[in-house]
Structures are given as structure tokens and as C-alpha cells.
Amino acid sequence: MLKKILACCEPAHLVIDAGCGTGIVSEALFCKGKSIFGFDNNPAMLQCLKWKLDNYSLNSRKKWQVVEGSVTDFPAETPRYRDWE
Numbered sequence: 001m002l003k004k005i006l007a008c009c010e011p012a013h014l015v016i017d018a019g020c021g022t023g024i025v026s027e028a029l030f031c032k033g034k035s036i037f038g039f040d041n042n043p044a045m046l047q048c049l050k051w052k053l054d055n056y057s058l059n060s061r062k063k064w065q066v067v068e069g070s071v072t073d074f075p076a077e078t079p080r081y082r083d084w085e
Contacts (some may be wrong), residue, residue, distance in 0.1 A: 002028055011036065013080060018071045023049035030056075031062050037079055039069035 005025055009015050009044050013035060017026045020038030021043050023046060040046050053061055069075035 005029075006032060017080060018074065020049065020066065021045045023052055023066075026064065026066075027052060035063040036065065038064070038066045039075050039078070041070045042070065045067065 002005075002025065005006075006028060009029055015026075015029050015034050015036055017023075017029070017036055017038035020026050020040050021042070023038060026038045026049070026056045038049070046066060049066055053064060053066065056064070065077075067075050067077060069078070
């Protein structure tokens with residue numbers, strides 16, 4: 001499934017990972033050079049993801065934003081399409 005997601009996201013430079021969990025998909029996309037905006041409603045999973053982010057330089061982490069939020073009500077800071085260009 002990860003290979004399919006990576007292929008589908010190939011042309012994108014910004015990916016919104018709704019329900020990002022611990023960041024398995026986000027990390028693979030980030031390592032492919034994508035900017036990531038991820039959110040999840042599980043604080044424990046987000047904490048695991050934030051620990052993963054600690055492995056990356058501060059400069060590269062600017063391209064990977066993580067917030068708490070629900071897939072039924074996207075966080076207010078979710079980038080809109082016009083922000084991607």
C-alpha cells in the first residue's frame with residue numbers, strides 16, 4: 001500500500017496526511033522530498049511521530065508540520081489548495 005501511496009503522491013510537493021498516526025506514510029513521503037502537513041486525533045501517536053521528527057535537522061523539520069486534529073473536522077491551519085502553489 002505504501003508503494004501505491006508514494007506513486008500517487010509523486011507529482012505533489014505538499015501532502016496532507018489526515019490521520020497520520022505515528023507517521024509511517026508521512027516519513028516515507030518526507031524522505032522523497034515532499035512537504036508534509038499531518039494531523040491525528042490520538043495524542044499518543046502524535047507523540048511517537050514527534051519523537052521521529054527529532055531525528056531530523058531543524059531546517060528539514062520546517063517542511064513537516066504536525067498538529068492535533070480530526071479527519072472529520074480538519075484543523076484550521078490545514079493548508080488550502082491556493083497555498084500549495
